[in-house]
Amino acid sequence: MAKGHQDKIAVITGGANGIGQAFAQRLAQDGVHIAVADRQSADETVKLVEAAGREGAAFDCDVSSPESIAQLAANVQQRFGRCDILVNCAGVFPLQPFEQITYADWRRVLSINLDGTFLACSAFAPGMKQRGWGRIVNMASSTLGSVVTGFTHYVASKAGIVGLTRALATELGPYGVTVNSIAPGLTRTPGAFARGPRAGVATMEEEFERTAQMQAINRSEVPADLVGTVSFLTSDDATFITGQMINVDGGRNRT
Numbered sequence: 166m167a168k169g170h171q172d173k174i175a176v177i178t179g180g181a182n183g184i185g186q187a188f189a190q191r192l193a194q195d196g197v198h199i200a201v202a203d204r205q206s207a208d209e210t211v212k213l214v215e216a217a218g219r220e221g222a223a224f225d226c227d228v229s230s231p232e233s234i235a236q237l238a239a240n241v242q243q244r245f246g247r248c249d250i251l252v253n254c255a256g257v258f259p260l261q262p263f264e265q266i267t268y269a270d271w272r273r274v275l276s277i278n279l280d281g282t283f284l285a286c287s288a289f290a291p292g293m294k295q296r297g298w299g300r301i302v303n304m305a306s307s308t309l310g311s312v313v314t315g316f317t318h319y320v321a322s323k324a325g326i327v328g329l330t331r332a333l334a335t336e337l338g339p340y341g342v343t344v345n346s347i348a349p350g351l352t353r354t355p356g357a358f359a360r361g362p363r364a365g366v367a368t369m370e371e372e373f374e375r376t377a378q379m380q381a382i383n384r385s386e387v388p389a390d391l392v393g394t395v396s397f398l399t400s401d402d403a404t405f406i407t408g409q410m411i412n413v414d415g416g417r418n419r420t
């Protein structure tokens with residue numbers, strides 16, 4: 166069990182699938198009760214949380230909507246009384262060459278990935294600040310530091326998230342609230358398989374294999390590779406770490 170986790174309350178956006186679901190399961194095993202906010206059914210995640218002996222609840226939420234986030238905050242307050250840990254995992258990553266990205270495409274990616282992270286921080290950070298303890302973990306991406314095409318809107322949204330993370334860490338530092346981000350490499354999740362392979366690559370399996378060869382550790386990344394980092398960053402062992410982006414990508418980026 167991680168230090169300081171017992172009976173804390175976490176809100177995990179995008180926790181119905183992939184990395185967010187793995188985070189929910191691990192934090193529950195650490196002793197944390199979990200509220201999952203997703204626009205898809207998160208019943209499976211709630212079962213994993215309950216199997217770990219913690220309370221879980223699923224809330225229907227579109228993180229890009231201020232009204233939906235306000236409703237989420239009210240639901241979490243009613244069910245759990247507070248939010249100690251916020252993990253912003255909801256995200257989309259459509260693959261589109263720059264010339265094909267319309268303004269609507271751009272706005273969709275920015276509004277879910279970046280605005281959604283901002284809105285959830287706005288909803289839950291004030292309570293953390295007031296109580297003098299809090300942890301926020303945002304999702305960056307290894308695409309920020311590597312040569313990838315077809316991701317201009319996505320990389321811009323992740324750069325925004327890293328900036329938000331650094332700036333918010335400065336404001337919340339005096340109040341016992343840390344704000345960090347995790348940058349995964351290409352990870353085997355439903356979302357990664359749904360987006361399909363990039364131009365010139367036949368299948369996702371081939372893309373995973375090619376990516377593995379660009380890493381120091383030559384196998385593809387899975388959500389389980391990321392859970393130790395979220396556990397650590399949200400624990401009392403990470404009290405003095407804030408404003409950071411942690412690469413968890415098998416050594417693909419070494420910045």
Ligand SMILES: NC(=O)c1ccc[n+]([C@@H]2O[C@H](COP(=O)([O-])OP(=O)(O)OC[C@H]3O[C@@H](n4cnc5c(N)ncnc54)[C@H](O)[C@@H]3O)[C@@H](O)[C@H]2O)c1
Binds near residue numbers: 181226253304
């Ligand atoms: N999988 C990768 O290769 C990879 C790499 C780097 C970073 N990431 C980041 O990790 C995070 C999770 O990615 P994943 O691969 O697990 O994706 P995923 O598609 O498997 O899961 C993402 C979840 O977010 C939810 N979601 C999407 N839009 C939402 C919205 N508007 N409101 C609420 N929920 C919404 C989806 O319903 C889904 O459950 C994302 O921020 C992604 O950018 C993923």
